[in-house]
Amino acid sequence: MSVLDPAPLDVLDAYRTCEFATLGRDGTPLARPTAVRRRSDGTLLPTTSLAFAQKALNVRRDGRVALLFSDSTGSGHEHPPQIFVDGRAVCPDTVMTGPQGAEDYWRTLFERQPHSRAYVSAPMRPLMDWYYLRLLITVTPEHTPHEAGHCPVSGAARPAAPSGPVGGVPGARQVRAVTSGEGRAERVARSLTCGRARARGGVVSAAMRRTLVIPLLAVALTGCSQSGGENPCTMADAESRISVMWRPADFGDQDAVTIMVCVNSTCKQRTSGSPDDPLASLSIRLSDNTGASTLPVRLMVMSTKNGDTVVEDSTRARLTEQHPNGPSCTPAVRTATFRAHPGKGLVPPEGMSLQG
Secondary structure (H helix, E strand, C coil), rough: CCCCCCCCHHHHHHHCEEEEECCCCCCCCCEEEECCCEECCCCCEEEHHHCCCHHHHHHHCCEEEEEEECCCCCCCCCCCCCCCEEEEEEECCCCCCCCCHHHHHHHHHHEEEHHHHHHHHHCCCHHHHHCCCEEECEEEEECCCCCCCCCCCCCCCCCCCCCCCCCCCCCCCHHHHHHCCHHHHHHHHHHHHCCCCCCCCCCCCHHHHHHHHHHHHHHHHCCCCCCCCCCCCCCCCCCCEEEECCCCHCCCCCCCCEEEEEECCCCEEEEEECCCCCCCCEEEEEECCCCEEEEEEEEEECCCCCCCEEEEEEEEEEEEEECCCCCCCCCCEEEEEEECCCCCCCCCCCCCCCCC
């Protein structure tokens, strides 16, 4: 018997996404909409693309996570309960280059997102292979999940949703802006806060409850658009940036070279890394008001041993506009990505693989 067994598993399995919360470097909770597959052993399987691996980095630093299944769009259930799960996560270093080990996950994803099948057919396959370079995250639930509006501890108070910012806690401003009356926010608040803290847990420990309740509330409110309409907006953070990726093995032994990337007058550099690592990267953040323009990018690769220039190249980056939270939602960011090639300099990343 697994920790998840008391939960309505048919409802949990029907949810297309959940809000998956991890802890950032400074302890700030960060929640992102994530597809999850429940395994037969009672663990949960989210994944992350190698190109956007922040979830994996956070999990490796601090394994405490929480998942809120709250948006029932496409589930086939009308007014299903919202389900909250907390636990510990691990993310091995192994980069999955195919469906092996997560066949059910990909099968479910293709069934629920039919358009994604286009990524594995010509002519999109050479452009989208990076999407299938995946890190698998295994979440082991630690406490029996509970449903919104059903406090598992008798006599527990029913806390109302916060009415204003609380000590600068991330997400408090969004909560105040959209919570009023007996609505979705208060139902989610109760699902995250009902129950007492016990010495070794309860439904969710006091520390995790204080850490996660406000930001998870903010991100869980995906049923309300930022303009007050019905089109859902998620609340993922994003920023405009230019990134350069490379395979450390292309440049020799451990930290054999130093790679410098400059955009206009802003430069960053780092050593190439371990040849055992599949990819490494540098990113330069752009100002929030960066328009739809092209920007000069310069690459210099220098020998760590003697300082000689190994590769030098420059080009102009054409920025692509992206809306990570939905077409009509903020923020709108502009990005560009290159590969640092040992023989060609700055080249497009399309077709980049772990085999060179």
